[in-house]
Amino acid sequence: MNKRLQVTPARCIGCRTCEIACAFSHPAGGGPGPTRIRAYPVKPPERGVPVVCLQCDSAACVRVCPTQALVRDDRTGAILVAEDRCILCRACVWACPWGNVGYDEGRKVIHKCDLCAGDPQCARYCPSRALETFE
Amino acid sequence: MIVVINGRDLHARPGDSLLDLARRTGIDIPTLCHHEGLEEWGGCRLCLVEVGRPGGHGAARVVPACLFPARDGLRVDTDTPRIHRLRAGVLDLLLARCPESDTIQELALQYGVRRTSFVERKNPDKCILCNVCVRACAAVGANAIGTAGRGVLGEIALPFHDDPAACVGCGACALSCPTGAIEMVDTGFTRRIWQRDFERVRCSACGRPTLTRDHAAHLAGRTGLSAESFQVCDRCHREQAGARFLDLLGK
Ligand code: SF4
Ligand code: FES
Numbered sequence: 001m002n003k004r005l006q007v008t009p010a011r012c013i014g015c016r017t018c019e020i021a022c023a024f025s026h027p028a029g030g031g032p033g034p035t036r037i038r039a040y041p042v043k044p045p046e047r048g049v050p051v052v053c054l055q056c057d058s059a060a061c062v063r064v065c066p067t068q069a070l071v072r073d074d075r076t077g078a079i080l081v082a083e084d085r086c087i088l089c090r091a092c093v094w095a096c097p098w099g100n101v102g103y104d105e106g107r108k109v110i111h112k113c114d115l116c117a118g119d120p121q122c123a124r125y126c127p128s129r130a131l132e133t134f135e
Numbered sequence: 136m137i138v139v140i141n142g143r144d145l146h147a148r149p150g151d152s153l154l155d156l157a158r159r160t161g162i163d164i165p166t167l168c169h170h171e172g173l174e175e176w177g178g179c180r181l182c183l184v185e186v187g188r189p190g191g192h193g194a195a196r197v198v199p200a201c202l203f204p205a206r207d208g209l210r211v212d213t214d215t216p217r218i219h220r221l222r223a224g225v226l227d228l229l230l231a232r233c234p235e236s237d238t239i240q241e242l243a244l245q246y247g248v249r250r251t252s253f254v255e256r257k258n259p260d261k262c263i264l265c266n267v268c269v270r271a272c273a274a275v276g277a278n279a280i281g282t283a284g285r286g287v288l289g290e291i292a293l294p295f296h297d298d299p300a301a302c303v304g305c306g307a308c309a310l311s312c313p314t315g316a317i318e319m320v321d322t323g324f325t326r327r328i329w330q331r332d333f334e335r336v337r338c339s340a341c342g343r344p345t346l347t348r349d350h351a352a353h354l355a356g357r358t359g360l361s362a363e364s365f366q367v368c369d370r371c372h373r374e375q376a377g378a379r380f381l382d383l384l385g386k
């Protein structure tokens with residue numbers, strides 16, 4: 001199970017199901033965690049733009065991290081946060097030009113899209129195929 | 136390269152320390168000053184293990200696992216009565232230094248130390264001198280803090296004890312300290328740390344406080360990020376990305 005995530009913003013209906021799928025797939029402290037994908041709503045409603053990590057080739061977050069705590073998973077292609085290497089300087093949060101790296105102040109962790117270990121759940125629940133996966 | 140730890144033959148990779156190898160193969164060695172993302176320090180001595188002499192002659196040597204490189208044919212024991220006693224001794228001393236640290240209390244209890252056999256330090260703080268904060272600060276590139284004094288008087292301090300000029304108020308030291316010994320207080324748009332008040336940037340979109348002005352300037356200088364990168368918080372950043380995408384799409 002190692003799928004590629006494809007985003008087609010023109011199909012997004014702004015329902016934000018992806019955010020919920022993400023939050024429940026990354027639980028924190030016994031509840032849903034902070035979402036790593038955001039469906040930016042457009043007015044009038046029924047339109048949206050999903051914003052999620054692009055797993056950039058030469059990623060800004062990876063480049064600014066002083067402790068090499070952001071590591072590409074060769075299997076899934078996702079850039080993952082190695083929490084044991086992270087010193088919580090939050091440089092990556094500011095470096096990402098899309099705001100796709102977040103800091104969870106309560107739990108003191110950096111979070112970003114991890115492609116759900118190869119099976120992105122946002123795509124699984126997206127009703128309009130704005131988010132799709134391919135084998 | 137085969138290293139024998141507790142009687143098990145384990146495959147070591149080049150560059151492995153004994154600690155790396157043990158952790159990767161599920162063997163528990165306690166540590167305090169080790170941090171995966173920072174240079175090895177070797178200061179806490181909690182990771183002590185026994186290493187056999189070549190040919191098995193004479194008594195084993197005691198070495199810190201975090202600093203000791205894995206070598207072919209090495210025989211290592213991580214859990215002997217002698218190691219247990221030495222670690223208990225380290226924790227006994229740390230408990231005298233930091234009787235109020237729950238991290239140390241819990242570890243000490245695991246080694247059968249309920250109360251220190253030494254005299255407790257007067258007015259103790261929770262700093263165990265593991266140096267994680269100093270190394271984190273160096274990694275950030277600020278180099279604002281260092282070690283001062285020796286022995287029982289050792290501490291982590293600013294240059295000349297009171298010069299916070301190099302600090303950018305990023306808080307990485309406080310956030311990565313294993314015992315929570317470094318005080319950082321955020322009140323609205325002010326952050327107080329290392330005897331200094333820092334002003335936090337106001338997100339130009341949602342108005343919430345974000346990083347300190349000095350941290351923003353430091354990151355701009357070090358990473359070449361533009362000043363605009365720091366005007367909005369991470370959440371608003373993403374909103375704006377959505378808006379930008381929208382423009383591109385002409386939705
Ligand atoms: S917060 Fe952690 S992952 Fe992000 S740049 Fe700093 S050390 Fe690296
Ligand atoms: S972890 Fe090895 S000396 Fe501290």
